[in-house]
Amino acid sequence: MDQKIKSLIEYFNRHLLLDKREVAIVEQSFFQRKIKRRQFILQEGEICKVSTFVVSGCLRTYMVDNSGSEHNLQFAIENWWTGDIGSFHGDVPSKLNIEAMEDSVILQIKKEDLIELYEELPKFNRIFRVLAENAMVSLQRRTLLNISSTAEERYLDFMNRYPFLFNRISNVHIASYIGVTPEFLSTIRKKLVKS
Amino acid sequence: MDQKIKSLIEYFNRHLLLDKREVAIVEQSFFQRKIKRRQFILQEGEICKVSTFVVSGCLRTYMVDNSGSEHNLQFAIENWWTGDIGSFHGDVPSKLNIEAMEDSVILQIKKEDLIELYEELPKFNRIFRVLAENAMVSLQRRTLLNISSTAEERYLDFMNRYPFLFNRISNVHIASYIGVTPEFLSTIRKKLVKS
DNA sequence: CGCGACGTTGATTTGCCTCAACGATTGTGG
DNA sequence: CCACAATCGTTGAGGCAAATCAACGTCGCG
Numbered sequence A, B: 001m002d003q004k005i006k007s008l009i010e011y012f013n014r015h016l017l018l019d020k021r022e023v024a025i026v027e028q029s030f031f032q033r034k035i036k037r038r039q040f041i042l043q044e045g046e047i048c049k050v051s052t053f054v055v056s057g058c059l060r061t062y063m064v065d066n067s068g069s070e071h072n073l074q075f076a077i078e079n080w081w082t083g084d085i086g087s088f089h090g091d092v093p094s095k096l097n098i099e100a101m102e103d104s105v106i107l108q109i110k111k112e113d114l115i116e117l118y119e120e121l122p123k124f125n126r127i128f129r130v131l132a133e134n135a136m137v138s139l140q141r142r143t144l145l146n147i148s149s150t151a152e153e154r155y156l157d158f159m160n161r162y163p164f165l166f167n168r169i170s171n172v173h174i175a176s177y178i179g180v181t182p183e184f185l186s187t188i189r190k191k192l193v194k195s
Numbered sequence C: 001c002g003c004g005a006c007g008t009t010g011a012t013t014t015g016c017c018t019c020a021a022c023g024a025t026t027g028t029g030g
Numbered sequence D: 001c002c003a004c005a006a007t008c009g010t011t012g013a014g015g016c017a018a019a020t021c022a023a024c025g026t027c028g029c030g
Helices: A003-013 A020-029 A085-090 A111-120 A123-148 A151-161 A171-178 A182-194 B003-015 B020-029 B085-090 B111-120 B123-148 B151-161 B171-178 B182-194
Strands: A031-035 A040-042 A050-056 A059-064 A070-076 A096-100 A104-110 B031-035 B040-042 B050-056 B059-064 B070-076 B096-100 B104-110
Touching: A003 A020, A003 A050, A003 A104, A020 A111, A050 A111, A070 A171, A070 B123, A085 B123, A104 A111, A111 A123, A123 A151, A123 B070, A123 B085, A123 B123, A123 B171, A151 A171, A151 A182, A171 A182, A171 B123, B003 B020, B003 B050, B003 B104, B003 B123, B020 B111, B050 B111, B070 B171, B104 B111, B111 B123, B123 B151, B151 B171, B151 B182, B171 B182
Parallel strands: none
Antiparallel strands: A031 A104, A040 A096, A050 A104, A059 A070, A059 A096, B031 B104, B040 B096, B050 B104, B059 B070, B059 B096
């Protein structure tokens, strides 16, 4: 078996064991791509036609507002999924950009192949239902944090919740994720060092 | 067929047609409750043991922060789902409260019955996968709005996006949903009337 | 009737942004 | 491998967005 797809199979097996036939179907449904740092796998205006699993590396999803600033919605590292589900399901142009922050290896599946996968292997509905529900929980948590707490609290929460990202991502991008300017994050950090 | 459960069946049929047997299983899986205004169906510290479909009325889900303020995460009216998925799936105490804002009729399903439903009727994995994915899209959209826009923009967005809630919910609760104080929402509204 | 939620106003304070500037680091093309 | 550019993290001055606190009239509800 290909080395790269192995990490995806292992990932699925953590949710629901796959037999040989199922593994074979997964293998032929996904294709592999190597992405260089600063390369995009989705740009605003395009329709998102694939779902992406990250084997190695790191990608970020962000939106550009009307004044030209970027706002990070999500970081995806090993064993995370990324893409724009709204654009993917609705066949509408995306407002998001997805860019590699490091050289990365990804596995992708086209929409028609995913639909076929669901038909051939209905148990994948269950896997992706659980994944979507987990994502919902995280997003609800983040929403509550956004409407109820200060930037300092959101920064501390990010540190505690995603230490593995924290050591890997620049402060500029963390600032954008928690919704503050890099300058203000800097003053937060200074204050935290002192105390 | 019971009148109340009919709205749930119609709801499911909009996603995926159910045959007689499937309808029967759904009917015996859900039970009905009438909830009075200001009554809670979930309180902080409890484990959320049911998933809730709203037949009529309106409920709000909120969190109380350490300084005692409430923050609205979600409103649920007719044909919406509510509950705390994190608590429900993880069997952990909830940090959320769900309270009826109007006299309401709801249909609920216990966790064990939902698991059984998934086993007997696997197609429900698909329905709930799609629902969870839709919820993800909304939450991602709200997250981007929270980290990128002003309170005024969030208020206008709420108006345009949820006009049916807008006419039904007090400004206090809208303020809490978009993450501002009622006082500041009042000044936003004054400014909007003038322009 | 009276109490409690609601919507509003104003004064003051605070959190966070904007803009400008700087050294330090990273990266990149010649 | 060096030189130059770009990005990063930081600092400071000033300004604006939004919170806080206090107060008041209105309304619906018990």
